[in-house]
Amino acid sequence: MTQADTFPPGQRVGWIEFIKIILFGEKFDPLAYARGMSDEYGSFTYSRFGNIEVYQVADPELTHEILVERTAEFHKGIMKSAFEPFAGNGLLTSEGDFWKRQRKLAQPAFHYRRIESYAEAMIAHTEQMLDKWRSGQTVLIDREMMKLTLAIVAKTLFNADVSGDADRVGVLLNHILDAANERLNAPIRLPDWMPTPRRISQRRTIAELDAIINRVISERRASGADEGDLLSMLLLAQDEDGERMNDKQLRDEAMTLFLAGHETTANALTWAWYLLAQHPDVLAKMQAELDSVLGGRVPTLADLPNLPYNEMVIKETMRLFPPAPGLSRSPYQDLELGGHRVPKNALMQISIYAMHRSSRYFEQPDAFIPERFSAENEKHIPRYAYLPFGGGPRVCIGNQFAIMEARLILALVGSRFELALVPGQQVVPQQMLTLRPRESFAMRVTARQPQTQPQLELA
Ligand code: HEM
Numbered sequence: 001m002t003q004a005d006t007f008p009p010g011q012r013v014g015w016i017e018f019i020k021i022i023l024f025g026e027k028f029d030p031l032a033y034a035r036g037m038s039d040e041y042g043s044f045t046y047s048r049f050g051n052i053e054v055y056q057v058a059d060p061e062l063t064h065e066i067l068v069e070r071t072a073e074f075h076k077g078i079m080k081s082a083f084e085p086f087a088g089n090g091l092l093t094s095e096g097d098f099w100k101r102q103r104k105l106a107q108p109a110f111h112y113r114r115i116e117s118y119a120e121a122m123i124a125h126t127e128q129m130l131d132k133w134r135s136g137q138t139v140l141i142d143r144e145m146m147k148l149t150l151a152i153v154a155k156t157l158f159n160a161d162v163s164g165d166a167d168r169v170g171v172l173l174n175h176i177l178d179a180a181n182e183r184l185n186a187p188i189r190l191p192d193w194m195p196t197p198r199r200i201s202q203r204r205t206i207a208e209l210d211a212i213i214n215r216v217i218s219e220r221r222a223s224g225a226d227e228g229d230l231l232s233m234l235l236l237a238q239d240e241d242g243e244r245m246n247d248k249q250l251r252d253e254a255m256t257l258f259l260a261g262h263e264t265t266a267n268a269l270t271w272a273w274y275l276l277a278q279h280p281d282v283l284a285k286m287q288a289e290l291d292s293v294l295g296g297r298v299p300t301l302a303d304l305p306n307l308p309y310n311e312m313v314i315k316e317t318m319r320l321f322p323p324a325p326g327l328s329r330s331p332y333q334d335l336e337l338g339g340h341r342v343p344k345n346a347l348m349q350i351s352i353y354a355m356h357r358s359s360r361y362f363e364q365p366d367a368f369i370p371e372r373f374s375a376e377n378e379k380h381i382p383r384y385a386y387l388p389f390g391g392g393p394r395v396c397i398g399n400q401f402a403i404m405e406a407r408l409i410l411a412l413v414g415s416r417f418e419l420a421l422v423p424g425q426q427v428v429p430q431q432m433l434t435l436r437p438r439e440s441f442a443m444r445v446t447a448r449q450p451q452t453q454p455q456l457e458l459a
Pocket residue numbers: 076079091092093103153256257260261262264265268322323324327328387388389390391393394395396397398399401402403
């Protein structure tokens with residue numbers, strides 16, 4: 001037997017234990033599991049749960065091989081089946097030539113020049129949120145961040161004001177994300193045609209959300225106006241054959257961007273506030289930078305190059321809590337990878353979380369040290385060991401959008417308020433499609449007086 005016929009190192013979880021996990025939700029923590037596998041068995045591992053096999057990759061070079069060098073040999077696997085019922089054939093789930101065409105059509109909306117014009121909306125919505133905050137009050141920080149990023153996506157990409165429907169749209173999108181998570185994580189699934197009560201309610205949710213999205217699309221079609229936003233670009237874009245997108249395709253892309261474009265960024269910010277509250281030294285350094293550059297005024301895009309520490313904080317937060325903790329892929333055909341055979345359609349998981357928390361690639365992997373991302377230190381991080389936005393041709397289309405948004409929000413909120421965790425709460429990260437807190441948590445927000453005097457340097 002050659003090595004290519006063997007499984008990567010790993011373990012089998014027997015049927016009895018597997019059934020206990022399914023039926024009683026017995027202490028199975030996918031994050032701890034992914035990391036444990038990588039620590040114990042290495043960077044390419046195999047697990048079998050009952051009859052389900054999972055190949056986990058937590059290795060920068062193999063990741064590069066899958067996402068870049070051999071990208072055409074893999075499809076999106078289980079992620080596709082989790083999302084398709086909700087997001088249809090949008091950018092996140094489509095494949096092959098169809099995906100290529102759509103990506104080309106959508107790409108101009110994410111060019112840096114275009115994104116620059118979104119900065120004002122990002123700031124304006126953040127100010128609206130802060131106008132409602134009262135010093136000393138507590139807020140559920142994850143919900144605040146979700147509402148904010150949702151309003152920003154709606155405004156910048158669709159020029160739609162969802163403020164009237166914001167709470168409802170937020171609830172509906174969350175419901176859909178929960179449903180997609182469930183599909184992703186359910187080890188046993190009833191056939192899709194079976195109308196369980198949960199599925200009936202999910203269908204209602206999709207219908208309600210579709211109605212909102214379709215309203216936005218048809219209003220725009222009717223007005224024929226080029227609002228210069230993503231929706232206009234998608235409506236007006238033609239491929240080489242002069243074809244335009246139909247309503248169904250527009251709806252799928254819009255739903256995908258709503259889903260992919262707000263919760264991830266909200267999670268990054270939520271975890272940033274959580275970490276900052278527990279690391280006063282980092283918080284103080286961030287505040288000092290904000291005060292010396294902004295002196296209390298509202299940040300603009302032009303300030304970002306002068307706020308390097310603010311970027312390091314976001315990057316380090318996404319290392320410890322990657323908003324997309326894993327990427328799923330499956331081979332189109334049996335293939336060999338890392339010296340092992342991986343069968344056609346096998347479930348593969350590139351564990352970004354396990355890589356980010358591995359001492360193979362990061363010293364003190366659990367410590368919050370933004371300085372790892374200083375221009376000098378960042379060079380020493382192995383290529384493809386830090387991948388919050390994925391890589392290769394399917395890299396996140398919204399990555400610059402998200403970084404800019406997170407940095408502006410962090411800067412504006414951080415210069416006006418200090419956020420402290422309300423004691424007595426247990427904040428537990430939960431791996432779903434995204435990495436979010438299992439329960440909402442409260443933070444006390446206290447207005448701060450930015451230091452407006454330039455620091456005098458004594459000769
Ligand atoms: C911190 C925030 C974000 C994180 C961590 C994140 C992460 C990711 C990752 C890891 C992927 C690759 C998935 C894969 O290869 O299977 C991805 C894809 C994608 N993301 Fe993001 N994302 C973020 C924000 C956004 C935003 C703001 C948007 C849109 C406004 C967006 C839209 C998309 C889309 C459309 C794709 C699919 C791209 C394609 O396959 O062509 N994301 N994202």
